[in-house]
Amino acid sequence: MSRPLWQESAGTIAERVESGALAVDDVVRAHEEVAEAWEPHVHAYLTRVKGGIRPNGEAPAKRKLLSGVPVAIKDNLCTQGVATTCGSRILEGYVPPYDATVVKRLKAHGAVIVGKTNLDEFAMGSSTENSGFGTSRNPYDVTRVPGGSSGGSAVAVATGSAAVALGSETGGSVRQPASFTNLLGLKPTYGRLSRYGLVAFASSMDQVGIFSRSASDGARVLAALSGHDPLDATSLPGPALDFDALDLGEGAARGLTVGVPRALLGEGLDDDVAEGQRIVEAALQAAGATVREVTLLPPSSWVATYYLLATAEASSNLARFDGVRYGLRAPAKNVLDLYRETREAGFGAEVKRRILLGTYALSAGYYDAYYGKAQKARRRIQEDLLAALEGCDALLFPTAPTPAFKIGEKADDPLAMYLSDIFTIGANLAGLPALSVPAGFTGGGLPVGVQFTARAAREDLLYRLAAALEHQLSDPLERRWPTKPS
């Protein structure tokens, strides 16, 4: 085969390693070479593990789906014995004593974890510019952001230093960077993947997400990692996605109905993104799906609702970073000073902003007006999305209003940054699964993406739609790879 190993799909690698046709070491080395070549330009990783974190004594899965597959994981997923920083100075040098459930399952399926990827501090941001350890760069244009907060994972898969990657989503942190880097990015149903070992940002919305270059690889990872986890009380009951039963062939979308909330596609939408949406609609029809219009409340309320609830939860979730037990400890004379100095030195500006916002929203006298009202709005948004899904299998609208923006462009304007998540937040508020898929490129060569949203636990429909598009538009193996700057 003429294709280099790092361009291979996760599925091909897994099958060839399983059959003995391919040595894991060769796979890992090929991907490490890519990382070494790209890292100076893109800074995808916070920690790279030479040779990868290999399965070590974990009971192997009955049907191993990821044998030898190089996986990059976001640095807010706990890895036993390997530093986990959440992109924050406050956790610099912190080494967890346990593996997140998804990490355990990766190992059980034979995956090789090649490194921990860069992110906006505690997953708070849309560009990785809020990382305490430097910004990652978009491989399609290194003057632009890769999106965020799971930007490092996106870059790893887009450049080929990993075959697939895990990120996490609270408000679009997988889908938005996927759309900026020509990838598929899945935000599963809330509870579909265990949150045990995912460092919490906003617990009621946090969800581990999956980056892949093809529908098949994404579904493969979801199948390996899903299934009830008794360590997460919000984990969905029931078995894992059955990968072998999933039909991702040419007819995968035949008979499916896709709803388009046309009103969303108005003002502020980049022309190239709008064009991507049109191309995808046409391709779906060509693949035998029905496209029809649905109505949806304007997503302007999504952002406000999200930023009240997410920051409220964050203010509580991040209280534990206090210098008492682990991570950074600032010198101090008494315990109050210890809290103040540690948090002052350890947290970046955006994290502090969100802790303050959230603390305020939960304070006595403000709770009903802010948190309480936002909870009601959340239920309303959920009902609205479910109503729009009645009579169709999935909704289709853009992932982000624009392609990747310039580094620094929105760094000083938090509100503009928050609005880059305007289309993704709804799925998080409603707990629904959503998948961003590639929808071509701008004239300047920047990827754009659109997303499908389905009813709870129907990730199978999302991947079927994505597979149908691959058959119509482009073979993922013939993808347009980014060119390394000289």
Add this chain to the structure above:
Amino acid sequence: MAYETVLGLEVHIQLDTASKLFCACPNEFAGEPNTRVCPVCLGLPGALPTLNEGAAAMVARLGLALGSTVHARSIFARKNYFYPDMPKNYQISQYDAPIVTGGALDIGSSTEPRLIPITRVHLEEDTGKSAHPEKHGDREETRLDFNRCGVPLAEMVSEPALRSPDEAFAYLTALRRLVRWLGISDGDMEKGSLRCDANVSLRPVGATAFGTRSEIKNLNSIAGVRNAIAAEVERQAALLDKGEKIVQATLLWDQDKERLQVMRTKEEAHDYRYFPEPDLPPLEFSAAALALETKNLPELPLARARRFEASLGLSAYDADLLTDSRDLAEYFEETVSAGGPAKAAANWIGNDVLRTLKETGGTLAAFRESLPPKRFGAFLALASGGTLSSKLARDLFARMIEEPGDPAELAKKHGLVQESDTGALLAVAEQVLDANPSVVADFLGGKEKALTFLVGQLMKQTKGRANPAVAQDVLKEALGRRAAPR
């Protein structure tokens, strides 16, 4: 001026589950610091709580015993505040939707009820412990022990319906008996299994409005509660007498110095920023689970005492004594079922059994092993049959604890049967008379009282086995013979 004391108590009841509330660590007392901990109870980044349903069932049981409403659905909430021995800097508790509301604790007696209404009972996790600061090397350090973190607590809040320190004492005594009776806690205040905060206010006798209250914390013995409240009542009365205002405050009780000290005033009160715990779904009890819990609820102490009085003819005193613990009441009742007359059983248990336990320091459970109700009942039947002197009965009781066997056979084996044979006793009587010629002379000289001494001697010779009536007869006969020849 005369004041009425108004008291409400908040009691934390440490639940006697095998494992902690949200993780699998053992729920045990003491132990080397930080040996019963895991990522969950240490609040490590990414770890998540999962509910110990046994603890929730215990709170439901307590609610049923109090005649409260046990809610089919209740909500966990986060109580946010920074404290070094609380690793998440929030406590998982319940706020506006507790498991149990309403009901009452009866702190009276079987003949005179006194119902104290209960506001609520909710479930929450315990914190760790901070040691007093100590020199370690050249610096002073406060060391933390997280073993107690995550131990399940039921917090039970009474209405302000108690009217004196003595009633507070009675409340805690009744609660301690109830939690032990229900098997949900060892109720040991000195070990911290019951921890009490008291809200104290005064108002002029006849007034209906409440006065300003203070809260006393750190009450760790039932007597301490009474003393602390008495001291606070005295302090408030003195202030009110001087025309001064009571400032709402939290006070600490110093057990050693028997003194109250101010911990904080209202201005310094925390804003706990409660909000629903997103990591735990609502706690739900099915109708079937509640019905089962209701069916399994044991007969409660006062009801049992009343039944002992009404159907077994026990005095209120005996009934109260025997319902001090469920084990004791069971032991009594099973002994009666095995043929022991109720009054005799009450007397023997109230005197001899309890004395034996006190002297040996043993438990009732262990005692029960050596003297099961069946044998005890048979023994009591024998002892009440008029064929055993009380001395013989006590000897036989001691034998029964020492060795197994049917009471009648044991009595025979050890010669603990009454001797009523005239011939045999006459022979002993002759020996007694021979050995005491001067007493015989006294008797024959008309000193009737001398016979008592001779009976005593005969009993001594026969080791108490002689039937006292027969003994007297044979002595008289022998004495008569000695009088005749003269």
